[in-house]
Amino acid sequence: MSERVVPPAERRRRRPTKQGVVLSEELIVRTALRLIEEHGADALSVRRLGRALGADPSSLYRYFRHTDDLMLAVADELIGRTLRSWRPTGDWAADLRDLGMRMHAGALAHPRAAVLGAHRVTGRTHEIQAVESILRVLREAGFPDPEAVRIYHAFVDQALAFGALDSAGTSLPRAARDAETEVWRTTYGRLPADTHPHIAATARHLAATMRRSSYPAALELLLEAARTRLDHLRAETGG
Template identity: 45%
Template structure:
């Protein structure tokens, strides 16, 4: 990533025009390429051609930068999003978008999904989710409990899927092939249910599995909703 530059400094070298967004985007690109070790002021500053101390004008420390990266991921998922007419479709679309964004940046996701960002994108996700649950008829206390169940599922599943993506290729292939290898070879005499299900265990698609699990949660919420639509 080439640094954006402003006026030239006295040394004749380009002077980076730093902004919080540029710093976060640079950090995210570095994490995509190099992992968590790239989340340092020194590494990001070097990529931007800037003194690491200049980053501290926008972010207090590494943790502050991580929270900004986490919120940026949520912001990516919100780009172009508009609520649907029905609360269920609003939540389904929103959570599928968030899961896809997290998997597009797996190395950042394994750090970001366990944090509370306290920032605008996260606040909008919370507001959208609580609004949908309110539209379903839940009063605030119940809406919050259902919100936490949904979001915890999204973040836990996104973190698990992202962690799998960060495995080295050999390990990942070994885990994926186990369903058509070792599990397909389990004898029916000792594990009859696994043997009967073996052809299907190997055919589960991760994206479709996430959608299926999300629908199960939304089915349960719809069954509990005071105002079903």
């Protein structure tokens, strides 16, 4: 898509497309998300989207100014899907743990879109809701504002980074993934103790652990560090 602006009042199409559906922003985003998972970034073209929707490609400009605008909407949709199933309980660490794992699972459910959107700032409804919700959890837990923002930043970037990392791994052919996993046993597991004593000592643990995502462990380390920081702050203030 190129830069074209259609006034908001004129955006919604009232007549059905060739396939009998009425276009909407939600329908276009859902279709784009499906096509991204099937075809990657190349799916975000006016021609391909128009064909999938049974619509004139130019009609998409009624909803999105260009493909980057659509990509931001897709990234925001992934955030929204995570938030819809998340219910804070009031236990700040448990709530962040639950949200982080849901974010990671959401990325793995849509790996190609997750890789494309992990580094983007959408400024859209769901992202704003996520920022507000996470900061509320942290501030109500007692973190001062600078600490709340610092932990928010680390928490979100960690979840997005691991989501993109693990999603990229799932995109590899199964044979390639299996071969890489086997390297920990066949290569690292056979290194001699006299030249690589630390690898040799931990080889069986490496073979068992490296085949899985380290996100759960990394998330726990982050939450433990945040809890320690909160305890320290309370001790300083007598709270």
